Amino acid sequence: MSQDLDPLRRVVAQLARFPGIGERTATRLAYWLLRQPPETAREIGEAVAGLPDAMVTCSVCCDIAATDPCRRCSDPRRSDEAICVVERPQDIAAIEQSGGFHGRYHVLHGAISPLDGVGPDDLRVRELVARIEAGGVVEVVVATDPDVEGDATALYLARLLKPLGVRVTRLAHGIAVGTELEYADRSSVARALENRREL
C-alpha cells in the first residue's frame, strides 16, 4: 500500500514499522536523512536490505550470526564445559559485556509464556538437549529473565537437564549493585533474601 505514497511518506511509513518508533519519530528520522549526503541513505538502505540474506541461525547455539557455526561456537579459546542459556540473541551481549563468562551460549528464542501460549516445544530446547547429550558439558547456566516466563523456563530446563548429569545453575537476582538497601524495592529484597548465600 505504501507504494502509492510519495517517497517521503513512504519512508516515514516504513520507519514507523520499527518497534518503539512512532510516526513522529519516523518523520524526524526521514527529514534527518534528507539533510545528509545522498550516500548516507544509500548505505543505510543497502545495509538494511542485505540483512536477511547476510544472517543465518547458528546450527550449534541457535544465535543469529553471519556464519554457521558462529564465531563464538568456533572459538577454540572458549570452554566447552559451560553453556549459558539465554532467551534472546541480544542477551548474549549483556553477558559478554560483563566479562564474567567464557563458555558457550545457547539461544532459546523465547521463554515459556503461558499467556502467549508458548510452551517448551516452541523453543530451541531440543537443540540444547542434543548438545548436552553429545557430552562434555558440565554446567548449564540459565540466564532467563527474573519474571514468570523466565522462572518457568528455568525450572523446566532444570527438571529436564539435571537427569542428563549436568549441573544447572541460574543467574542470581536481587538487589542491584550500587543500590542502597533502604531504596531497594520489595520484590528485589525478597528475591535477594530467597537467594542469599553463605559467607
Next chain:
Amino acid sequence: MGRAPPEHAPAIVVGLVDFGEADRVVRLLSPDHGLVAALARRARSSRRRFGGALDLGNKVEAALRPGRGELWHLDAARLLDGRLHAHGDVERLGLLAYTAEVAGALARPHHPEPRLFGLLDVAGVLLDSVTAPPSPLFRMAFEAKALTFAGLRPALDRCAGCGRPFDAGEERAFAPWAGGAVHPACQAGATPVPPGWTEAVEAARRTPLRELVDAAPPPGPRWLLADAIEAHLGRALRSRRVLAAIAGPPAGG
C-alpha cells in the same frame, strides 16, 4: 486544570503486553473495577514506580487514573504479594498463570468483581504456600467457582438441556457448550462422565480451595470445566496448552 490524583486500589496482575520502547499495557483484576487495562509508562525501565511489582499473578496496590478511553493510566504499583515461593516450582507457576488467565478472561471490564478477585487472590496465596503442585481437583474447583462468580454457574445437579434434576444413579454426560451436565439423550455429542463425577465436582465447587489442595479428583475427565470456559469465551485458553506441556516429567529431547 491539573490531572486527577490517582486512586489506590488493590489489584492482581492478570496480563502484560510490552508497548513501545519501555511502556507496558497491564491488565489488572480489581475488586471495585473488575478488569482494567492500564498503560504503565516506562514500566520496563522505572524501578522507582514499579520496582518489580508488575509480574503475572502479583498482588499490588495500583495507583490508577481513568484515561480518555478504555485504557487507564497506571502511575505506580506497590507490591503486596509477589507469590515468591510459587516461582520455585514450574507446575505451580503454570497454575498461577492459568488461574490469572481464567479470572481475567471471565471478569467484566470496569464492573465490580469482588468474588473473582477474592478467588484469584486465595488461589495465589495457596499456590504460594503449598510445597507441591495441588491436586487437579483444586484446578477444577477453581474453574467451577470462577464460572459461578462470573454468573455462569455450571449445571451439575440438573440437566443443562431439559432442566430436570438428575435422579440418583442416572447416566450423565457433560456438554461444555450447554453449560454443564446433561442427560446423554438431551445433548448429542456430550462427553459421558462416570457415576459420581458431577456430585464430586459440585461438592468441590462448594468447598473452600484450601481444603482441596490434596483432595483426590474423581475418576473421569479433568478438563471439561475448562472446555466450558472456552465455549463461553469462544476461544482457547492459551495457558491451558502450556500447563499440560509443563506438567509432570518432561519428555527428553
